Amino acid sequence: MQNVTLADGTVIRPLATHDERADAVRLQEETWGVGFSEKIPAAMLLVAEKTGGVAAGAFSSDGRLLGFIFGVTGVRDGLLVHWSDILAVRAEAQGRRLGEAMKRYQRDRCRAIGVVHMYWTFDPFVARNAHLNLNILGARVDEFVVDMYGTATNSPVHGTLGTDRFVALWPVRDEPGALPSDPELLTGVPIVGGPSGTAPDAGDPLPGVATVCVKIPHDLKSLLAGDIAAGRAWRASARRAFTHYLSRGYTVTAFVPGRGNDATYLLSSR
Numbered sequence: 001m002q003n004v005t006l007a008d009g010t011v012i013r014p015l016a017t018h019d020e021r022a023d024a025v026r027l028q029e030e031t032w033g034v035g036f037s038e039k040i041p042a043a044m045l046l047v048a049e050k051t052g053g054v055a056a057g058a059f060s061s062d063g064r065l066l067g068f069i070f071g072v073t074g075v076r077d078g079l080l081v082h083w084s085d086i087l088a089v090r091a092e093a094q095g096r097r098l099g100e101a102m103k104r105y106q107r108d109r110c111r112a113i114g115v116v117h118m119y120w121t122f123d124p125f126v127a128r129n130a131h132l133n134l135n136i137l138g139a140r141v142d143e144f145v146v147d148m149y150g151t152a153t154n155s156p157v158h159g160t161l162g163t164d165r166f167v168a169l170w171p172v173r174d175e176p177g178a179l180p181s182d183p184e185l186l187t188g189v190p191i192v193g194g195p196s197g198t199a200p201d202a203g204d205p206l207p208g209v210a211t212v213c214v215k216i217p218h219d220l221k222s223l224l225a226g227d228i229a230a231g232r233a234w235r236a237s238a239r240r241a242f243t244h245y246l247s248r249g250y251t252v253t254a255f256v257p258g259r260g261n262d263a264t265y266l267l268s269s270r
Helices: 018-032 042-050 098-112 127-136 220-226 228-246
Strands: 011-014 054-059 065-076 079-089 117-122 140-145 165-171 191-193 211-216 251-256 263-268
Touching: 011 098, 018 042, 018 054, 018 065, 018 079, 042 054, 042 065, 054 079, 054 098, 065 098, 065 117, 079 098, 098 117, 098 127, 117 127, 127 165, 127 251, 127 263, 140 228, 140 251, 191 228, 211 228, 220 228, 228 263
Parallel strands: 079 117, 191 211
Antiparallel strands: 011 054, 054 065, 065 079, 117 165, 140 165, 211 263, 251 263
């Protein structure tokens, strides 16, 4: 399975020429900025496809690159795994579920060569990505890493707030179930991370209860455009909560998108 054609005629397939790989580099710059220091060069996109990795694009019927996905395959704890490193969709093609389609294409490619798990990272503060990864694809949060990519990626998307990330784990052989998103799950559960006034202050202890909530903004981009200080304080509150609870064995057991309001992670002890 190298080529997949979607219902709208979009074709997902490996990047086949130098021009296509160069276009994928330009798409990274369009997405994260020309100075983005973590972009994958064309040569690495070529090498990945030759060594069990995935460097594929979603192409319109006229051959225009609408999105691309890149990942590498290796061994972790004795198992064959795949790390999905980059996913980008052009602005004109967003809202068409291309990101989901490319992830599933990547997973099918990995299954064909015996990969057991796929991993990737996402910003816990971007609600739409959390919804895709947890509620639609059915990935799980494997760990939380503070400033995983450092504090200076030269991308305006990351800005000065650092690069805290969740590491997602997606089983390849089995079809995972999506995390629940029912708001009723949050009833009566204390909020331990979120905007000022809703969560414990930095100097106050966090509660030792079985389930807790961490809130994130429905629209991070709008929040940062309106009040960068509030966004920084909110992220610090969430970082404290994720670090505290996940290091104590709690797991993310639900994600409630919010549908116009703040989104919420539900963390539960094992």
